[in-house]
Amino acid sequence: xxxxxxxxxxxxxxxxxxxxxxxxxxxxxxxxxxxxxxxxxxxxxxxxxxxxxxxxxxxxxxxxxxxxxxxxxxxxxxxxxxxxxxxxxxxxxxxxxxxxxxxxxxxxxxxxxxxxxxxxxxxxxxxxxxxxxxxxxxxxxxxxxxxxxxxxxxxxxxxxxxxxxxxxxxxxxxxxxxxxxxxxxxxxxxxxxxxxxxxxxxxxxxxxxxxxxxxxxxxxxxxxxxxxxxxxxxxxxxxxxxxxxxxxxxxxxxxxxxxxxxxxxxxxxxxxxxxxxxxxxxxxxxxxxxxxxxxxxxxxxxxxxxxxxxxxxxxxxxxxxxxxxxxxxxxxxxxxxxxxxxxxxxxxxxxxxxxxxxxx
Amino acid sequence: xxxxxxxxxxxxxxxxxxxxxxxxxxxxxxxxxxxxxxxxxxxxxxxxxxxxxxxxxxxxxxxxxxxxxxxxxxxxxxxxxxxxxxxxxxxxxxxxxxxxxxxxxxxxxxxxxxxxxxxxxxxxxxxxxxxxxxxxxxxxxxxxxxxxxxxxxxxxxxxxxxxxxxxxxxxxxxxxxxxxxxxxxxxxxxxxxxxxxxxxxxxxxxxxxxxxxxxxxxxxxxxxxxxxxxxxxxxxxxxxxxxxxxxxxxxxxxxxxxxxxxxxxxxxxxxxxxxxxxxxxxxxxxxxxxxxxxxxxxxxxxxxxxxxxxxxxxxxxxxxxxxxxxxxxxxxxxxxxxxxxxxxxxxxxxxxxxxxxxxx
Numbered sequence: 166x167x168x169x170x171x172x173x174x175x176x177x178x179x180x181x182x183x184x185x186x187x188x189x190x191x192x193x194x195x196x197x198x199x200x201x202x203x204x205x206x207x208x209x210x211x212x213x214x215x216x217x218x219x220x221x222x223x224x225x226x227x228x229x230x231x232x233x234x235x236x237x238x239x240x241x242x243x244x245x246x247x248x249x250x251x252x253x254x255x256x257x258x259x260x261x262x263x264x265x266x267x268x269x270x271x272x273x274x275x276x277x278x279x280x281x282x283x284x285x286x287x288x289x290x291x292x293x294x295x296x297x298x299x300x301x302x303x304x305x306x307x308x309x310x311x312x313x314x315x316x317x318x319x320x321x322x323x324x325x326x327x328x329x330x331x332x333x334x335x336x337x338x339x340x341x342x343x344x345x346x347x348x349x350x351x352x353x354x355x356x357x358x359x360x361x362x363x364x365x366x367x368x369x370x371x372x373x374x375x376x377x378x379x380x381x382x383x384x385x386x387x388x389x390x391x392x393x394x395x396x397x398x399x400x401x402x403x404x405x406x407x408x409x410x411x412x413x414x415x416x417x418x419x420x421x422x423x424x425x426x427x428x429x430x431x432x433x434x435x436x437x438x439x440x441x442x443x444x445x446x447x448x449x450x451x452x453x454x455x456x457x458x459x460x461x462x463x464x465x466x467x468x469x470x471x472x473x474x475x476x477x478x479x480x481x482x483x484x485x486x487x488x489x490x491x492x493x494x495x496x497x498x499x500x501x502x503x504x505x506x507x508x509x510x511x512x513x514x515x516x517x518x519x520x521x522x523x524x525x
Numbered sequence: 526x527x528x529x530x531x532x533x534x535x536x537x538x539x540x541x542x543x544x545x546x547x548x549x550x551x552x553x554x555x556x557x558x559x560x561x562x563x564x565x566x567x568x569x570x571x572x573x574x575x576x577x578x579x580x581x582x583x584x585x586x587x588x589x590x591x592x593x594x595x596x597x598x599x600x601x602x603x604x605x606x607x608x609x610x611x612x613x614x615x616x617x618x619x620x621x622x623x624x625x626x627x628x629x630x631x632x633x634x635x636x637x638x639x640x641x642x643x644x645x646x647x648x649x650x651x652x653x654x655x656x657x658x659x660x661x662x663x664x665x666x667x668x669x670x671x672x673x674x675x676x677x678x679x680x681x682x683x684x685x686x687x688x689x690x691x692x693x694x695x696x697x698x699x700x701x702x703x704x705x706x707x708x709x710x711x712x713x714x715x716x717x718x719x720x721x722x723x724x725x726x727x728x729x730x731x732x733x734x735x736x737x738x739x740x741x742x743x744x745x746x747x748x749x750x751x752x753x754x755x756x757x758x759x760x761x762x763x764x765x766x767x768x769x770x771x772x773x774x775x776x777x778x779x780x781x782x783x784x785x786x787x788x789x790x791x792x793x794x795x796x797x798x799x800x801x802x803x804x805x806x807x808x809x810x811x812x813x814x815x816x817x818x819x820x821x822x823x824x825x826x827x828x829x830x831x832x833x834x835x836x837x838x839x840x841x842x843x844x845x846x847x848x849x850x851x852x853x854x855x856x857x858x859x860x861x862x863x864x865x866x867x868x869x870x871x872x873x874x875x876x877x878x879x880x881x882x883x884x885x
Binding site: 330342391394416420433 | 690691693700747750751752754755760761763764766767768769772773776778782784785795798817876
């Protein structure tokens with residue numbers, strides 16, 4: 166392994182001080198054996214200075230705290246010359262504005278998922294990044310987990326379950342009926358519903374277990390979908406992905422009524438099944454391979470993990486930026502974000518779900 | 526219970542002497558405590574007299590054998606004045622011709638599933654039956670099982686899992702790659718593929734666990750679907766049913782690659798889940814109810830069963846005919862067959878799957 170001194174480093178500005186930003190910041194400070202880049206948080210922006218100061222105090226270590234400047238606005242972060250990349254941890258309805266503002270200020274961007282409300286908005290961001298010559302990536306952190314890379318290797322390189330036939334991906338959380346009507350998942354004004362919040366993971370899992378490739382290299386596929394709406398948001402969404410050239414089909418579903426299943430995705434092949442398990446389907450804990458031939462011992466794989474696992478995507482961002490790339494090409498290229506957003510757009514068309522922000 | 530002497534009786538003619546006809550005939554002769562009608566097999570038609578004679582010898586008891594006339598043609602059965610109802614156990618590509626011929630001869634008809642290749646053909650049969658004043662029913666035997674009636678009661682009347690949210694129905698069998706290319710499931714000329722053969726059960730399960738009603742009384746629903754085709758038949762089919770007025774969604778799938786799962790259907794509700802288990806998804810063995818509240822004991826229900834279970838649908842046919850009905854109104858009315866065939870037609874549209882018989 167190369168000396169860590171030769172690794173790229175990246176100075177982050179974080180906007181929004183909610184739970185996801187906290188976890189991201191905490192993760193960046195973990196010392197890991199598989200570190201691929203050095204990270205520092207040099208600016209934090211919130212609606213008030215106090216919130217930004219509190220965030221720094223709570224989430225950064227005593228050693229790194231002094232290097233971070235708090236701002237009472239997101240603009241402070243965008244305009245801080247010390248910031249190289251902005252991490253956008255705001256609610257998804259403002260991702261587009263935040264990303265465009267950061268890009269306009271010449272900053273690289275890592276933006277939480279769902280990247281935008283629709284594919285059109287995503288394309289606008291990528292076009293702006295291209296024009297400005299800055300890096301942008303949707304923070305689909307799950308894809309960067311080593312366990313996910315191991316799953317892809319087992320499935321697509323080692324072909325451990327033989328020919329892949331089908332996959333079933335399911336993710337359900339919460340209880341719609343018990344949520345405050347103003348809670349973001351119930352509120353159409355906040356882009357609520359299951360699809361954008363968790364359905365995006367079931368679509369992601371379906372894509373990565375059925376197809377070794379992403380973005381431009383992804384195989385031809387057709388996606389259907391259907392939704393049950395309640396008060397302007399989807400409580401259930403589901404759909405089917407068909408890959409005619411690969412002879413594979415993926416069934417995916419999500420719901421705002423938790424079914425307490427921890428099976429993230431199950432993949433069927435000619436030799437057996439691979440099942441991924443995790444409390445949160447975005448954050449797989451372990452997987453098992455079971456063979457139809459019962460004389461073959463099942464395989465169980467559970468890698469150790471520290472923190473939440475945001476550092477892996479952060480590393481990929483730092484590596485790509487150091488290489489002068491505008492997009493992360495291997496795991497989460499722009500085209501992959503656009504493909505997923507188009508899938509979600511089409512599912513919404515099936516039910517006529519239009520967010521208030523999308524109305525003319 | 527009324528004396529069995531007051532029960533209706535029905536004299537059957539059976540056409541085709543394959544395995545399904547054998548099982549049907551054997552079932553009719555079983556003495557059951559829950560008998561609702563008396564049945565006798567009075568005619569059997571096959572391509573040769575020998576086959577018809579062998580069928581009678583093999584499948585009818587020594588006491589009933591003498592009452593059954595063997596025929597070297599199906600026409601013999603249609604024209605036998607002793608036959609009241611014809612059981613059609615032929616391959617599904619000839620169901621339409623067989624049913625229309627039997628109806629033209631003035632016979633009542635119980636026709637195996639899938640009833641026809643498409644909804645248009647099904648309607649033609651029902652129109653003919655109406656014009657002739659005879660009874661017709663598609664033999665979706667699963668719906669008549671007492672365990673299925675118990676499942677419907679648990680779900681829809683007792684509301685044992687509270688509000689029903691979603692269902693997952695899956696049925697996969699065989700291994701496409703290991704089938705003889707001339708085997709019916711691989712042969713487009715024989716209406717092969719997963720959808721018509723087993724997908725019809727996953728659609729059926731979805732309908733009966735999500736909706737207490739059938740036919741004209743069924744709730745509004747929209748169905749999507751998608752298929753993977755190989756050499757002119759579907760190896761995987763799957764789809765989503767959305768019931769907007771009931772806030773329910775059903776995910777169904779089928780495949781010609783067995784995944785060795787014995788879960789027939791899983792239903793999710795606000796209080797827990799109900800899972801039906803069976804080696805063959807057409808023939809449920811038991812079901813369990815598990816509650817999210819872990820202080821509540823799970824419930825397991827496995828009724829005893831003799832034979833295969835064809836007698837329950839046969840009883841329903843006899844009762845309806847005795848009541849002067851042209852269709853079985855409670856469980857498998859004409860409209861229900863048409864609704865299911867329309868769903869299957871639409872799934873095939875998604876992949877462009879057209880059977881040779883449907884081409885102009």
